Amino acid sequence: MYGDGTRCVHGGETEPASGEPFMPGPVFAAPYHLGGSDRLGDSDFYGRSGNPTWRALETAIGDLDGGQCLLLPSGMAAIGTLLRAVLHAGDVLVLPTDGYYATREFVRIELSELHLEVREVPTAGPFPDGVFDGARLVLLETPSNPGLDVCDIAALAERAHAAGALVAVDNTTATPLGQRPLELGADAVLASDTKALCGHSDLLLGHVSVRDEDLARRLVRVRTLSGAIPAPFETWLAHRSMATLDLRLARQAENAAALAEALSGHRAVSGVRWPGMPSDPAHEVAGRQMRRWGGVLRFELRDAEAVRRLVSRSRLVSGATSFGGVHSTVDRRAQWGDPVPEGFVRFSAGCEDTEDLVADVLAALD
Known part of the structure; x- marks a missing residue:
């Protein structure tokens, strides 16, 4: 495997061709040509469902995360899409008491109709016995924002999985180069790419990466039906920024x-x-x-x-x-x-x- 810098520079690039740019420009399209009266195979047909500019950056970020990446228009869109895809009415959700405050607000206000049982634990713990019992999802954030406390992802993932829960990690502070939660046992990793990945204080973007194909399909469905899609030009700029x-x-x-x-x-x-x-x-x-x-x-x-x-x-x-x-x-x-x-x-x-x-x-x- 290539090193971090090489993968940042070359991730998601197309095969080189004489006379073509190193990085093709963004694809702007609402509908695409169907080529006939019916949609053909897996080709793009409508902009809310797919765009080659998204897929290029998703390939690059997915390689860094070690999973299949789904691009979203902000970090909160990434959190919201994951929670909507995973949680059902009456589920148990474990959250950090000291993580990003807007995540707790989203759960409290926007997901109130699900009547979730929310259990909050400080990032640094201790995580008491039974805290994961009956949980559907455990959301960790490490290092936490803003306190910079840290939890042991591998140990907590093992405990959560033993209780039947999925584990997601907000990796915004660490970045994909600083930490790879999927390799440590997490089922999903998400981040606000507005921060370090884009890195120039001029773009809003987020993503979720997973390894499970069924979960990936559910995330794509939620993104498509909710319309939580990134714009192609911003996606292209983010891909360009990721090189550094x-x-x-x-x-x-x-x-x-x-x-x-x-x-x-x-x-x-x-x-x-x-x-x-x-x-x-x-x-x-x-x-x-x-x-x-x-x-x-x-x-x-x-x-x-x-x-x-x-x-x-x-x-x-x-x-x-x-x-x-x-x-x-x-x-x-x-x-x-x-x-x-x-x-x-x-x-x-x-x-x-x-x-x-x-x-x-x-x-x-x-």
Whole structure:
């Protein structure tokens, strides 16, 4: 198998042909020519059901995930499509208490008609005996967003499967290069590709990857009938952006490591967490299952005003509620309703020169 960088550059590409571009442009179509009076075989016939531009990127992402990828227009569309495809009225769903808040809101509001039994457990556990009993789906998020706690995917998948439950992992923070949950026993892996995979803060996209053919067909059916489809131009841009994923992640992780070290001893900062630090509580478990470290770290300042001053005094860091882009950003998570202190910061390290970024952040804090 080729390495990460090679697969990012060449994933989903077509056979080279003289005079053709390295990457064909996006296919724009609502209906396609049927070639006669009836649909022929598996050819495309209507844009909501299929598009060759989707399939190219799905091939590339599926190769990184180690499964069959289904592309969707956002990370929440990926979560919603998976939950709609798997859950039935009265099912038991296990969720992280500290995962992405919109997932819990979606379950509470949009799936209320299913009358689900929802059991919430912190990502770092402990997962008590019997928590998976009768469950239909266990949704993990590791490292968690925004707390960066980690759970043991392989051990929890084994327990959940023994209880008859499916396991899905939100892999947004880790990325397909940082972690491969399907190889660790998960039945599905999903991500908001708006973040690191697209990586330039200008696209919304998401995906779900699975290995089970029946589950893949159900996901396709839900996508088709709900109309939760990605636009071809955005898909094409995402595929183009993915070529530099390996390079971007390497610089982001380098910057996150340097920032975590510099901030750990700073008088104005507390609670620095980054799974790549040997001293981090999640480091041991993360080291067993993550293939590389990411560019997201967290820490706490005194209050909301201290976070505001950090952003206003910095010349390189912007305030934004996303992560994984080439620009370094700060997000004060309490403003969105996450149960964290007012000065809690999720910091997304970008691709700036490491020395410049660290100097800028320290100067803004001082």
